[in-house]
Amino acid sequence: MNEKEIMSELNNSTKQKEKWNTSIDNVVLILKNTNSKEIKAKSLWLLGEMGLQNSSQIQDHIQIIASFLNDKEPKLRAKAVNALGRIGRTNHLLVMPYWDDMMDMKNDESSDVRMCFIWACENIATNSPDLYSNYMDIFLELISDKNDRVRIEAPEMFRVIGKRKPKYVEPYLDKLQWFADNDLHRVVRIHSAGAVRVTKKALEATKNINE
Structure with a gap:
């Protein structure tokens, strides 16, 4: 053929x-x-x-x-x-x-690869969020990536994790709120605010269950 x-x-x-x-x-x-x-x-x-x-x-x-x-x-x-x-x-x-080879893609010279890396992590984190407990710094750094499409996608990882394992995102809430309030890109602000909102809601739900 x-x-x-x-x-x-x-x-x-x-x-x-x-x-x-x-x-x-x-x-x-x-x-x-x-x-x-x-x-x-x-x-x-x-x-x-x-x-x-x-x-x-x-x-x-x-x-x-x-x-x-x-x-x-x-x-x-x-x-x-x-x-x-x-x-x-x-x-x-x-x-x-x-896993290690996949995580190395965060540093790829191509912005499309870095963006697909985030998508891949979001997919895996949907059902296996614990895998990322020690990797959240990576996604915080990617919010400041030189490419806007990467920056737009990076906060979504915090939303995915925050909904399922809010304790992993809790240490980043202040920084995410800063991006939500101050970032120059409107969608970065929106996605950062969404991550904060979802995480706080999940933290509150966890608190109510434990009380």
Whole structure:
């Protein structure tokens, strides 16, 4: 098949979720055998979505997905970390062998990769927030990133964690409030304020349960 036909096949697979549990191997085969950046990117994204729904079937293929964390193409690094985040949302144990490499993406030269790193962490933190108990400083630093899209997304990690494990965000409430009151970017202010609001609500709920 030519590139256009392969992309059409991937697009069709995207729509046929009921067949994902049996089509993972085919997508992996496409990923391994193409030289096209666009097809690789689409394959990585699709494997992440498939892995979210079928974590047991994706297990044997995570290593090849993770190998793209070191690819020279920023787009493929971004798609790889995002895919691992989606898989890790369902079963964080599957991505733990690549945890350090994933966390290193916070320093990637590409802002798209740094943003996808935050998205991946938000996905994993949705069901496994305890993994980030000692990593919240990273996301505070990213609120001051040089790229606005990264800055906009970073406070959302505090919202995700604050809703589930507010004690991890509580030490950052004053700093988040400063961003909510003073940041020059309107959406950064909105997202920071949302993180503060959600965390305080969760802290209050916890306090009421304990009383």
